[in-house]
Amino acid sequence: MSTVVTVTGTVPSDGIGVCTIGEHLVARLPVRRPERASDTWFFEHAVSIELLGDLMLGRPNRDDAILEASGAHRELERFAVADGRLVVEITTPAQGRDPAALHTLAERTGVHIVLAAQPTNRTDVLVDELQHGVDGIRAGVISLSDGSAPEVAWEAAAATGAPVLADIGGDLDRARSLIHTADTCGIDPARIAVRAAHDLLAGPDGVKPVLDTGAHIVFDRLGRIPSIYTTISDHEIAATIADLVSTGHGDRILLGAGLDRKHAFTTFGGNGLRFLPLQFLPYLTRLGVPEDNARRLVTTNPARFLAWTEPIA
Amino acid sequence: MITFPADIPNLSGKVLTVTGPADPETLGVVSMHEHIFLDITRPEHNPRPGYNSPAARTPLTLDNLADVRSGTGNIDNDQLGNFDEQLAEILPYRYAGGGTLVDVTNIGLGRDPAALQRISQASGLHIVMGSGWYERNFHPADMDDLTVDDLTAVIVTDVVSGADGTSVRAGIIGEVGVEGQPLTTNELKSVRASGRAAAITGAPITFHRGGTGDEQFAVLDILEEEGVDLRTVVMGHAGTLGLNLDFAQRLLARGVFVEFDFLGAPGSPWGTLWPFTDLKVAEGIANLVAAGYTDQIVLGTDVCTKLQLKRYGGHGYTYLLDHFLPALTRLGVPDAATRAFMTTNAQRALTFSEGRR
Numbered sequence: 001m002s003t004v005v006t007v008t009g010t011v012p013s014d015g016i017g018v019c020t021i022g023e024h025l026v027a028r029l030p031v032r033r034p035e036r037a038s039d040t041w042f043f044e045h046a047v048s049i050e051l052l053g054d055l056m057l058g059r060p061n062r063d064d065a066i067l068e069a070s071g072a073h074r075e076l077e078r079f080a081v082a083d084g085r086l087v088v089e090i091t092t093p094a095q096g097r098d099p100a101a102l103h104t105l106a107e108r109t110g111v112h113i114v115l116a117a118q119p120t121n122r123t124d125v126l127v128d129e130l131q132h133g134v135d136g137i138r139a140g141v142i143s144l145s146d147g148s149a150p151e152v153a154w155e156a157a158a159a160t161g162a163p164v165l166a167d168i169g170g171d172l173d174r175a176r177s178l179i180h181t182a183d184t185c186g187i188d189p190a191r192i193a194v195r196a197a198h199d200l201l202a203g204p205d206g207v208k209p210v211l212d213t214g215a216h217i218v219f220d221r222l223g224r225i226p227s228i229y230t231t232i233s234d235h236e237i238a239a240t241i242a243d244l245v246s247t248g249h250g251d252r253i254l255l256g257a258g259l260d261r262k263h264a265f266t267t268f269g270g271n272g273l274r275f276l277p278l279q280f281l282p283y284l285t286r287l288g289v290p291e292d293n294a295r296r297l298v299t300t301n302p303a304r305f306l307a308w309t310e311p312i313a
Numbered sequence: 314m315i316t317f318p319a320d321i322p323n324l325s326g327k328v329l330t331v332t333g334p335a336d337p338e339t340l341g342v343v344s345m346h347e348h349i350f351l352d353i354t355r356p357e358h359n360p361r362p363g364y365n366s367p368a369a370r371t372p373l374t375l376d377n378l379a380d381v382r383s384g385t386g387n388i389d390n391d392q393l394g395n396f397d398e399q400l401a402e403i404l405p406y407r408y409a410g411g412g413t414l415v416d417v418t419n420i421g422l423g424r425d426p427a428a429l430q431r432i433s434q435a436s437g438l439h440i441v442m443g444s445g446w447y448e449r450n451f452h453p454a455d456m457d458d459l460t461v462d463d464l465t466a467v468i469v470t471d472v473v474s475g476a477d478g479t480s481v482r483a484g485i486i487g488e489v490g491v492e493g494q495p496l497t498t499n500e501l502k503s504v505r506a507s508g509r510a511a512a513i514t515g516a517p518i519t520f521h522r523g524g525t526g527d528e529q530f531a532v533l534d535i536l537e538e539e540g541v542d543l544r545t546v547v548m549g550h551a552g553t554l555g556l557n558l559d560f561a562q563r564l565l566a567r568g569v570f571v572e573f574d575f576l577g578a579p580g581s582p583w584g585t586l587w588p589f590t591d592l593k594v595a596e597g598i599a600n601l602v603a604a605g606y607t608d609q610i611v612l613g614t615d616v617c618t619k620l621q622l623k624r625y626g627g628h629g630y631t632y633l634l635d636h637f638l639p640a641l642t643r644l645g646v647p648d649a650a651t652r653a654f655m656t657t658n659a660q661r662a663l664t665f666s667e668g669r670r
Contacts, residue, residue, distance in 0.1 A: 049375050052626035225579045228591040228640045235588050269378035269626050
C-alpha cells in the first residue's frame, strides 16, 4: 500500500482527500528593509486591516513575512471545513522551519502536514531527515530550490523513494536540465513536480515542454487577490488547466495557494487555502472541466505524487 | 403634464458641483465614477436574498473580511456613511493631486446631498452629484406606475432646484442603471426620462453599462430621439471594451465617452476570480489610444463597498492615480493621453450643454 509521509506519521495515499502543495504555515521569510522614510515606517508597522491594501500591492513589511502558528491554526481549521485534508509545507530551515510546531498544528487540526527537506551538500543527512526525521518528525518530500544541490536530491530520492518538488524560478531550461539529470540518476520524471508553473505561462511554449518530460507541474500561487500588477491571473491559469485537461494532461497537474505572507491568510482577509476547493475548482467546472477531473487535481494527483515509491537499489 | 421649476438656468459651458456652478478647467484631475456616500443594501420592497442572516449583519472587520471579499453578503460592506471615515478616505486623493470626484450615487442608493456638500467643503475637493435611477433592483416600489414625464420632472428638479428637498443640485444624470438582456420597460422609461431631462437642462448623462452589447445602440437611439447630444454621454463599466475593437469602434462612432472603472477592487459579490484583470482593461485602453480614441476615454475607480476603502483593506480612491495610470504609461500610453483622460476629457464630459429650457 502506498503511503504519504506526514509530520504525524505515514498515511495511506488512497482517499487522502483535498491537498494543497507549496505553502508556508510557520515561517520567518526574508524581506528587505526599504530605505525611504515613509516606506520604513510602513515596513515596521504590525500588519493591520488598514495596511492590507498596500501589502497586496507588494509594499514591504516585516510583520507580513512572519507567519505564526496561531494564524496557521485558524487557516487549517478553515481549510478543514472546506474539506481540506493535507498541506505540503515548504519552509526551509533558513526560513525558520519548525517541525515541532507543524506537528502540533497537524495534531490539533486534523489536517495532515508534509514537511519538506532541503538538500545541502550531504546525501546521508538528507536521507536521515526523510527516514528518521528531525527530532523524530520525518520530512515527506524533498524541496529543491535555487542554491540547493540537485545531485544530492536525486541520490536521496533514489535511496528513499521520496518525491521531489523543484523550484526552477520560471526558467524552462533549468527545468529541462534538472529533469534530465534526474533521469540519468534513475529517477522517474513523474516523481518530480516543477513549482511556480504560472511563471512558465508567459513563455511561448507554456508548460507543455515540462509536461512532455513526464514531470508534474504545480500551479502554486492560486487565490492571490488581483491588482494592476497581476500579469498571469487565476482565470488564465484556469483556462490553461481546462485546455490541458481536455488534451489529456490533467493527471500531471497539481495545485497550491503558495501562502507566504500574512495577508494571504484568511485571518488577514486573504483567500487562503480554502480558495482551492471553494472557489477555484468550481471555476474550473464553469470553464468546462468535468467536476471529477477538477477534483482529481487536488486529490488523486497529489496523492499519487506524494506517495513514496520503492527505493532504487 | 410635466411640472418644472419656473426658471431653468442656462448652465451651458459650466460644470455643476455640489457647491454650485464651476468653470470646467477649475476641476483639475477628475475621477469620473465614485461613491462617497452610498447604501446599496437595496430598498425594503426588494431586499437582497440572505441579508437577514447573522453573517450579513456582522460589521466588517478582519474577522469576516476574507468571507466578504469572496462574496458573502454583508450590510456594513454595502454602506458608505461615516462622514469622518469618508473624509479620511478622500483626502489622500486630493493629496495625490486629485481635484474632483464625481459621486454617481443616485436615487435609491442612499444619495446624501447635504453630506456631499459638507465633505466637499471639508476636503477642498469639487464634487459632482448624480441623479436619475440605478439598476432595476433599486427602482422605487411604484416604478411601474411612474411615467417618463414623472421621472423627468424628478431629475429636472434635482438639477435645477436641488435634490431630496435640499438646495444641493445634481450635476450629472446617472449612473443610469441599464442591465438589459433584455431591456425592460422600466429601464427604457428611465433612459428616456434621463434623455428628456438632459435635453431640457443641458446636464450630462453617465450610464451603468447602458445595456449589453447591441442594446447600447438602442439606448443611444432613445437619447437622440430626446434631443441629447451624445458627446455629453458616458458609457460606464466598459471593462475590456478596448480588446474588442470592432464593437468599440461602432460605439465610439456615436460620439460618446467610454469609461473604465471598477478598478482595484479586492473583492466583490463574485469573489476575486474574474475573467479579466485590471491589466487587460489597461491593455484595451492602450488599444483604443492607438486607434485614435484618446479624446473619448474617461476613468474612475468606482469605490462602492467598504472593502475597497483603505481603512478596510482596500486601495481607496487613489489607486487610479497611484497605480493604474503608471501601468498605462508602462503599456506605452503617452502622458498627454492619460492627462487628457483625467482632466480635459472628464471636464468636457461634465460640462453642461445648451438646454431646451
